Amino acid sequence: MxxxxxxxxxxxxxxxxxxxxxxxxxxxxxxxxxxxxxxxxxxxxxSGPRPRIPPAELEALSGVVREIGALHGPASLGRADEVLAGLGRVRAVLIPLIIGLNGRSA
The missing domain is CATH 1.10.1220 (Arc Repressor Mutant)
Structure with a gap:
């Protein structure tokens, strides 16, 4: 360093x-x-400028993290339908955001 x-x-x-x-x-x-x-x-x-994530997208990502955390309970109880539904909601947010980041510059 x-x-x-x-x-x-x-x-x-x-x-x-x-x-x-x-x-x-x-x-x-x-x-x-x-x-x-x-x-x-x-x-x-x-190494260069990092992509800047708009506040609305940061809020959506924060929600996804909360959703993932909330899925631990149903997963530990074996409630596959509930877990799969939650993962579907997570995917619906994450995939478009990540695809959008690929073409974004600072």
Whole structure:
């Protein structure tokens, strides 16, 4: 792990440059290091902006997590119909969200 100390003046400059480039501070610094060293690294270069999940989708995902947790009881009691119905509701939310994330950029 690399710990880099930054002055109070340098930190906001890096943040502004990263924001202008549409990447995180860390991704911007990694790209600067790669450029300066003349190194190509697909692993490091691939790191970039993370997809931002809209609040409505985060709320839907939170609901799915609660649903999964609630399915433990019926599953432990062998109520397959109830568990399968719950898994169907989970799938109905998760699959469209995950497919949407595949094509989304920050």
């Amino acid at each position: 690399l710990g880099v100390k930054l002055s109070a003046d340098l930190r906001p400059r890096i943040a502004a440059a990263a924001q202008a480039a549409g990447v995180s501070d860390s991704a911007w610094l990694r790209q600067c290091a790669l450029d300066r060293l003349g190194v190509e690294s697909a692993v490091d270069a691939a």
